[in-house]
Amino acid sequence: MAGHAAPDLSDALPQAAGLRLGLVAARWHEKLTDQLLARAEAAAAACGVTDVTSVRVAGSVELPVVAAALAARCDAVAAFGVVVKGETxxxxxxxxxxxxxxxxxxLDTGVPVGxxxxxxxTEQQARDRAGLPGSPEDKGFDATVAALDAALTIRALRD
Known part of the structure; x- marks a missing residue:
């Protein structure tokens, strides 16, 4: 599994009160992306972020352009989707x-994107990473915490 060497981000959650966070999630595999988005919102709350804009797009290909629009108004962005390998x-x-x-x-905006x-x-691999009860990984939470942490680092470097 991909997360075998991942840091435990829950031990030292960044205190990011005052940051603006943008979240964008695809509608494909909606049950899973709903969960990723819910875990992202939980991460924001755990980090003290109250200014959160959440939006949905059709699929994963649309995530970057909407992430760019969110980056124009937010300090950090996190994007969520599920792409399952097929036969093509x-x-x-x-x-x-x-x-x-x-x-x-x-890189173009200087705004971190989780x-x-x-x-x-397989869809099972996605469920294992979506932060569902019993899932060994929680990418919605982790990607959001990583973006907020990077935003705080960038802010500190600019001060």
Whole structure:
């Protein structure tokens, strides 16, 4: 599993009160993206963030452009989707496009973008990462905490 060497972000949650957070989630695999978004909102609350804008888009390919719009008004952004590998090359194209797009948003705007897009071979792998009860990983929470932590680091570097 991907999270085998991941840091435990819950031990030292950043205190991010006063930051503006943007969350964007795809509608594909809605039960899973609803969970990722709910866990992102829980992470924001745990970090003291009250100014949260949450929006939905059709699919994962649309995440970067909406993340860019959120970055224009937020201190941190986190994006959530689920892409399950099928039998065609479409999976690779979508994953590359989304990953490159979200990275570009962060680098072009200077606003951290938490990458919570699950790129998996099976829906079970996505469930294992979605922060459901019994899931070994919680990418909605983790991606949000990572984005908030990076935003605080950037703010400290600018001061």
């Amino acid at each position: 090359e479409h999976f690779e194209m979508v994953c590359r496009s989304v990953t490159d797009g979200l990275t570009r948003v962060a 990458q919570g897009v699950l790129t998996v071979h």
